[in-house]
Amino acid sequence: MAQLNQDLLNKVFVVTGANSGLGYQAALNFASRGAAVALVCRDETRGRNALQAIKQASSNDAVKLYLADFSSLASVSKVAQELRAGYTKIDVLCNNAGGANASMVETEEGFETTFVANHLAGFLLTMKLLPAILKAGETNKARIVFTSSLGHKNSAIDFDDLNLKRGYSTLKAYGRSKLMNLLTAREIQRRYGDKNIVASSFHPGAVRTAIWSKGGILSRVLGIVMYPFLVDVKKGADTFIWLASSNDEECVNANGNYFYDRRQPSIAPFATDEAAKQLWQVSEELVRPYC
Numbered sequence: 001m002a003q004l005n006q007d008l009l010n011k012v013f014v015v016t017g018a019n020s021g022l023g024y025q026a027a028l029n030f031a032s033r034g035a036a037v038a039l040v041c042r043d044e045t046r047g048r049n050a051l052q053a054i055k056q057a058s059s060n061d062a063v064k065l066y067l068a069d070f071s072s073l074a075s076v077s078k079v080a081q082e083l084r085a086g087y088t089k090i091d092v093l094c095n096n097a098g099g100a101n102a103s104m105v106e107t108e109e110g111f112e113t114t115f116v117a118n119h120l121a122g123f124l125l126t127m128k129l130l131p132a133i134l135k136a137g138e139t140n141k142a143r144i145v146f147t148s149s150l151g152h153k154n155s156a157i158d159f160d161d162l163n164l165k166r167g168y169s170t171l172k173a174y175g176r177s178k179l180m181n182l183l184t185a186r187e188i189q190r191r192y193g194d195k196n197i198v199a200s201s202f203h204p205g206a207v208r209t210a211i212w213s214k215g216g217i218l219s220r221v222l223g224i225v226m227y228p229f230l231v232d233v234k235k236g237a238d239t240f241i242w243l244a245s246s247n248d249e250e251c252v253n254a255n256g257n258y259f260y261d262r263r264q265p266s267i268a269p270f271a272t273d274e275a276a277k278q279l280w281q282v283s284e285e286l287v288r289p290y291c
């Protein structure tokens, strides 16, 4: 039976997209180190399988499953309430769930799917969990980590066309949503840094996960071509786990910054503070009916 390393005992971690890939790897690591971990997953069967596997591998019973479809803000709002009922404080929120979509699909709530699932859902979840994150910040530095991507350099945000009604492409929608992750981390830091919250975002590298098979034919072909160069998920999750749980100075004071391979690489020239502020304001407006 695995021995529990206790260094995250009494800490609460919430990990979205925890049934697969980077999210699963990170959640398993946190649970193995004694944390209470909430797995936020879309599909009940995949979620239950991950829950069982993580509990078994970590010998940690304080792992729970929560279900939400991030293409629906109503669903995100509901899971946030469940999480608030389950935990009085949240030490670390990992906004990791995400993916690419082959074609432009508008959700029932009227958003382009990538925009809502990769950005607005995590934004709303963060807003709704903020009281519990601030509570953790009373005793320790609480953290919010976003899984962004090098793809954030693909495209600036056109604030007049957030739902990409003009000129949709998978890469544009995906890249722009990853830029939103980077900018949201930075803006959280500006707004809540003095409340003992530290935010960060990161690029995991090109990682061998299921994501390549989910974004339609283009993504599948790219995945096949890239396959020999894709890194193992353990390596891909290294910076994620480091930012979320290490006491290294760079993590404790990540300061809203974007990381890759535990370092701060260059970012897109359009990833400006002004864009971060504007994105925050418009996101607040869009999620308000679900708050």
Ligand SMILES: NC(=O)c1ccc[n+]([C@@H]2O[C@H](COP(=O)([O-])OP(=O)(O)OC[C@H]3O[C@@H](n4cnc5c(N)ncnc54)[C@H](OP(=O)(O)O)[C@@H]3O)[C@@H](O)[C@H]2O)c1
Pocket: 016, 017, 018, 019, 020, 021, 022, 023, 041, 042, 043, 046, 068, 069, 070, 071, 096, 097, 098, 099, 117, 147, 148, 149, 150, 203, 204, 205, 206, 207, 208, 209, 210, 211, 212, 214
């Ligand atoms: N792999 C890479 O090379 C790479 C590179 C840069 C950034 N990233 C980012 O890394 C993050 C994790 O991806 P991964 O590579 O680990 O791929 P993955 O194995 O496909 O994991 C993605 C996770 O997000 C969940 N998810 C996707 N859409 C969702 C929705 N609408 N509602 C709820 N959950 C949803 C997935 O659930 P299901 O299992 O139900 O689909 C899965 O749990 C993503 O944000 C991705 O953009 C990955």
